[in-house]
Amino acid sequence: MRCQDIQRNLSAYIDGELDSASARRVEHHLGQCGTCRGVAADFRDVDGLVRSLSRLDASSDLAGQLLEMVGESRGPTTEKGVDRSPFAVMMRFMSRFMDLLEAGSSPGTRALEEFDDFPPFSLGSIYLKLLDQPGRG
Amino acid sequence: MEQSDFKLVEAVGAGDHQAYELLVRKHQRSVFNFVYRILGDRHAAEDVLQEVFWALYRAAPRFEARARVSTWLFKVAYNLSLNEIKKRKRLLHLREAFRAHPRTENGPSALSTLEASELEEEVMSALNRLPGNQKAALLLRVSEELSYVEIGEILSVSVSSVESLIFRARSRLRQLLKKQGKE
Numbered sequence: 001m002r003c004q005d006i007q008r009n010l011s012a013y014i015d016g017e018l019d020s021a022s023a024r025r026v027e028h029h030l031g032q033c034g035t036c037r038g039v040a041a042d043f044r045d046v047d048g049l050v051r052s053l054s055r056l057d058a059s060s061d062l063a064g065q066l067l068e069m070v071g072e073s074r075g076p077t078t079e080k081g082v083d084r085s086p087f088a089v090m091m092r093f094m095s096r097f098m099d100l101l102e103a104g105s106s107p108g109t110r111a112l113e114e115f116d117d118f119p120p121f122s123l124g125s126i127y128l129k130l131l132d133q134p135g136r137g
Numbered sequence: 138m139e140q141s142d143f144k145l146v147e148a149v150g151a152g153d154h155q156a157y158e159l160l161v162r163k164h165q166r167s168v169f170n171f172v173y174r175i176l177g178d179r180h181a182a183e184d185v186l187q188e189v190f191w192a193l194y195r196a197a198p199r200f201e202a203r204a205r206v207s208t209w210l211f212k213v214a215y216n217l218s219l220n221e222i223k224k225r226k227r228l229l230h231l232r233e234a235f236r237a238h239p240r241t242e243n244g245p246s247a248l249s250t251l252e253a254s255e256l257e258e259e260v261m262s263a264l265n266r267l268p269g270n271q272k273a274a275l276l277l278r279v280s281e282e283l284s285y286v287e288i289g290e291i292l293s294v295s296v297s298s299v300e301s302l303i304f305r306a307r308s309r310l311r312q313l314l315k316k317q318g319k320e
Contacts, residue, residue: 011304015278017285017296043307046314049260050279058169058183063161066190067154 003029006036014043142206150197157197161190164207167281168214174276175218177265181225185217192217204290211281212291215273222269263313267306270294274302275310 006029012018013026030037142163148156168189173182192213193206200209264272270292277288285299292299 008304011307012285012300015285015303017300039311042311042315046307046310047279049256049314050264050275050310053174053257053260053280055166055170056173056179057166058186059179062165062183062186062190063158065187066161066194067158069191070154070157070194 003033003036006030006033007039010036010040010043014040014047143200143202146193146197146200146206149194150200157194160193160206164210165190167207168210171211171273171276171281172214172218174261174264174280175215175269175273176221177261181221185214185221188217189214205287207281208283208287208290211277211283212293215291219269260314263310266313267309271302271306271309274299275306278303 006026009018009022009026013023018026030040142160145156145160149160165186169182169186172185172189173179176182176185189210193210196209200206204212264275267275273292274288277283277291278285283291285296285303288299288303289296292302294302
């Protein structure tokens with residue numbers, strides 16, 4: 001095989017990504033060709049330099065910040081007093097609206113769980129969330 | 138090991154914050170270093186890192202085991218990094234429109250001499266001269282030891298394209314670093 005063809009495969013050979021027949025051909029050629037051996041060595045040196053780059057850490061406490069964001073996305077949860085956040089107000093309104101629609105039916109049913117793939121903030125999703133609240137399901 | 142990552146994501150989808158914290162702490166360093174090498178800017182990399190893990194949280198309830206969790210994270214990180222680069226290019230063009238002497242895009246690396254040795258700066262400078270997809274492919278192979286199949290999924294290219302990207306990246310770096318006398 002020509003050196004040009006071998007060198008095109010050198011990257012994959014070094015990475016162990018060649019099929020065994022191609023890998024054997026490359027190996028055989030490298031055993032006889034100093035030029036291609038030099039290129040392979042250079043590629044390995046390049047890899048070594050890239051690998052030697054410092055592994056840095058993000059300066060901020062990412063996990064802590066994300067957990068805070070996650071907590072905030074659920075909205076404030078208070079068991080005492082009335083939660084007056086816009087989201088909570090909307091949820092109370094929807095709860096009463098759904099109560100009107102479902103008057104007389106048992107809130108304990110779980111039959112609707114098979115449809116539990118509504119997009120978030122859709123009426124169906126909100127209704128299912130309300131059913132899951134303590135005292136309602 | 139990967140099964141436990143998927144189980145953690147399932148737990149996150151069920152509202153388990155501890156599982157989320159475990160996933161973040163496990164993968165943040167790899168993802169951060171990948172994004173940092175792509176963007177060359179620590180602050181931008183931290184912003185992207187946060188977006189990546191926020192995306193994981195939102196996707197967790199519907200996460201399917203089609204790929205490793207780490208592959209998914211790198212894919213999102215790569216796409217967000219590309220968006221950041223496009224945004225910066227637009228800003229750069231706007232800034233240059235108001236500048237008497239526009240800077241070239243190959244400005245000084247974000248690495249200060251306090252953070253890196255001179256050799257590291259040379260290597261980073263050479264890396265930064267590669268096209269983005271070649272740099273990403275090489276970093277994912279060499280630093281993260283991902284397979285060509287995984288790299289292809291992350292970069293949304295075929296395995297043969299990955300092979301070509303990595304070959305060209307190594308060839309180009311070999312040329313650049315030889316010129317700088319580092320090999």
